[in-house]
Amino acid sequence: MYKEELRDKKELILTEDGTKTLFSCEFNEAYHSTKDGALVESLEKHIKPAFLLQKDKKDLVILDICFGLGYNTLTTLYYIKKHNLSINLHIISPEIDRGLISSLKDFEYPKEFNQFRNIINDLSKNLYYKDKNLTVEILIGDARAIIPKIDKKVDIVYQDAFSPKQNPLLWTKEYFADIKALSKSNTIITTYSVASSVRMGLYENGYNIFLVDGKGVRSSTIASPKILDLKYIDMELKKARNPKARSFRDSDFN
Numbered sequence: 001m002y003k004e005e006l007r008d009k010k011e012l013i014l015t016e017d018g019t020k021t022l023f024s025c026e027f028n029e030a031y032h033s034t035k036d037g038a039l040v041e042s043l044e045k046h047i048k049p050a051f052l053l054q055k056d057k058k059d060l061v062i063l064d065i066c067f068g069l070g071y072n073t074l075t076t077l078y079y080i081k082k083h084n085l086s087i088n089l090h091i092i093s094p095e096i097d098r099g100l101i102s103s104l105k106d107f108e109y110p111k112e113f114n115q116f117r118n119i120i121n122d123l124s125k126n127l128y129y130k131d132k133n134l135t136v137e138i139l140i141g142d143a144r145a146i147i148p149k150i151d152k153k154v155d156i157v158y159q160d161a162f163s164p165k166q167n168p169l170l171w172t173k174e175y176f177a178d179i180k181a182l183s184k185s186n187t188i189i190t191t192y193s194v195a196s197s198v199r200m201g202l203y204e205n206g207y208n209i210f211l212v213d214g215k216g217v218r219s220s221t222i223a224s225p226k227i228l229d230l231k232y233i234d235m236e237l238k239k240a241r242n243p244k245a246r247s248f249r250d251s252d253f254n
């Protein structure tokens, strides 16, 4: 499945919102939706819904799967700054590609991230950044091995791996069970995937499934152990209508 020898082969692409992303030859996929735009996708599918749903919390732990170009982490910081939120934030982000992180100090980010240049440089070099209200840790390695070792409960999970087709082991029922072990009763998972098999994997682990329509982007999914005031997806009805629908399992790919 993985073509590790292609890991360093990446192409720079311009997305619809004018921001840049990469195309991975290893996973044969872009790091962001080129149609939605890298910054807009991050803001509309992950950051805005997660922060609106967790707006009462002053301390947040975020699991950012996986760091990639860091758009989700950096857009989170941008959102907090823009809305003048006073939040103590701890971001934990697994990432397998150390070479990519080293290269980020030279990546052409949107101007919105200029104010975070020192954070990008620190992360690129040391995989770590800390100041009074913010800690960011990039954990290098396979997310499947890293996640069970995380000893913190998380408030938000940005589930932003390459697609189930290209990186299925980061979307299985067993993978979501490891995420569930880190969840609180009101954790919010955001993901761009609307695939039934992904939703089934979340549902089978006790998450409720909701549909989100962000501004100017395609629909996405929110999952939470809690019932939210969002468009509820009735997974029992989905199962009745399509008895063959099932989650991905690790054993399908090993």
Ligand SMILES: C[S@@+](CC[C@H](N)C(=O)[O-])C[C@H]1O[C@@H](n2cnc3c(N)ncnc32)[C@H](O)[C@@H]1O
Binding pocket: 030, 031, 032, 042, 065, 066, 067, 068, 069, 070, 071, 072, 073, 094, 095, 096, 097, 100, 141, 142, 143, 144, 160, 161, 162, 167, 170
């Ligand atoms: C779609 S990109 C993430 C984009 C990122 N969220 C952003 O906003 O820039 C997927 C990332 O997953 C990483 N990755 C792939 N398989 C992984 C694994 N098993 N464990 C950890 N990271 C992995 C890739 O190197 C890539 O950086």
